[in-house]
Amino acid sequence: MKKLLVFALAGVMWTGCAQKAPKMSAYEQYEDMMKRAEQQLELVDTEEQQMAVMDDLAQKSIDLIEKNANTGDAYRIAKDLVYGLDTDQKARVFNSLNRDSLEAYGLEGVYQAFLAEQKTAVGQIYTDFETTRPDGTTLKLSELLAEHPYVLIDFWASWCRPCRELMPSLKQLYAASDGRLEILGVSLDDSRSKWLGAIDALELDWQHGSELMGWEDPNAVTYGVAGIPCTILIRASDGRIIARDEHDIQKLRSLMAE
Numbered sequence: 001m002k003k004l005l006v007f008a009l010a011g012v013m014w015t016g017c018a019q020k021a022p023k024m025s026a027y028e029q030y031e032d033m034m035k036r037a038e039q040q041l042e043l044v045d046t047e048e049q050q051m052a053v054m055d056d057l058a059q060k061s062i063d064l065i066e067k068n069a070n071t072g073d074a075y076r077i078a079k080d081l082v083y084g085l086d087t088d089q090k091a092r093v094f095n096s097l098n099r100d101s102l103e104a105y106g107l108e109g110v111y112q113a114f115l116a117e118q119k120t121a122v123g124q125i126y127t128d129f130e131t132t133r134p135d136g137t138t139l140k141l142s143e144l145l146a147e148h149p150y151v152l153i154d155f156w157a158s159w160c161r162p163c164r165e166l167m168p169s170l171k172q173l174y175a176a177s178d179g180r181l182e183i184l185g186v187s188l189d190d191s192r193s194k195w196l197g198a199i200d201a202l203e204l205d206w207q208h209g210s211e212l213m214g215w216e217d218p219n220a221v222t223y224g225v226a227g228i229p230c231t232i233l234i235r236a237s238d239g240r241i242i243a244r245d246e247h248d249i250q251k252l253r254s255l256m257a258e
Helices: 002-018 024-039 047-068 072-084 087-096 110-118 140-146 163-178 194-202 218-222 249-257
Strands: 130-132 137-138 150-156 181-188 207-209 232-237 238-242
Touching: 002 047, 024 047, 024 072, 024 150, 047 087, 072 087, 072 110, 087 110, 110 150, 110 218, 110 238, 137 140, 140 150, 140 181, 150 163, 163 194, 181 194, 232 249
Parallel strands: 150 181, 181 207
Antiparallel strands: 130 137, 150 232, 232 238
16 A cells, blocks of 8 residues: 555656646636535535535635735636625625726626625614505505514515525514514515515515515615525614524524524
8 A cells, every 4th residue: 555655646746747737827726616615515415514615615715816816817706706705705805806996897786785785784773764565555664673573674586496495484483473573575576466476375474565676676785685585684672683694593583582
């Protein structure tokens, strides 16, 4: 075994001396890390393990952006990566990049959404808004907070499969809250019939609103929604956001029990 190892190492050394491998660009390194992460994901079984793989990929990718901040590759990586990052990770990315170059690489809109997300992050005071109910009347978020100890905003859409898959858990949370929680579903649909059809099909008994403007919904813009489902839990007693993008029902229930 030792002889085999020596010969293998010798072969590697000889190959390295004979022909030096070309150095990969930052974006090529990122693509290589993506492939390795995909391979790792095929070998893990639990959601926790999958999240660990993705978090490791995110951290290494952000390191790569920071080390290559003055190159076009850094902006290309950021554009691919940023939508899946949390607020703190996005802050690292945008702190590394030149603000004046964001628009050229198609990142200005994402940056503005990030700024809105920062203003509506966990610990911040909620921003009030008005939305249009299915019957055409308007509803203010503050009205719901005046009536319930907690309000969960659920930004979703009828065409969003992960949103629909989350609904059974939200229904369970809603039913177990004994009226302490109200849910406000804000749809990013642009079709009234599809929006209302999904509400009926999924049997969603809570409050609903939409401007039927898709991703241009002003309330989604206010809350920096870059992907759905996006959930925001607000505590009425002090108006603070106490959870964002938390889909673990047990964690949400524990937050409302504090």
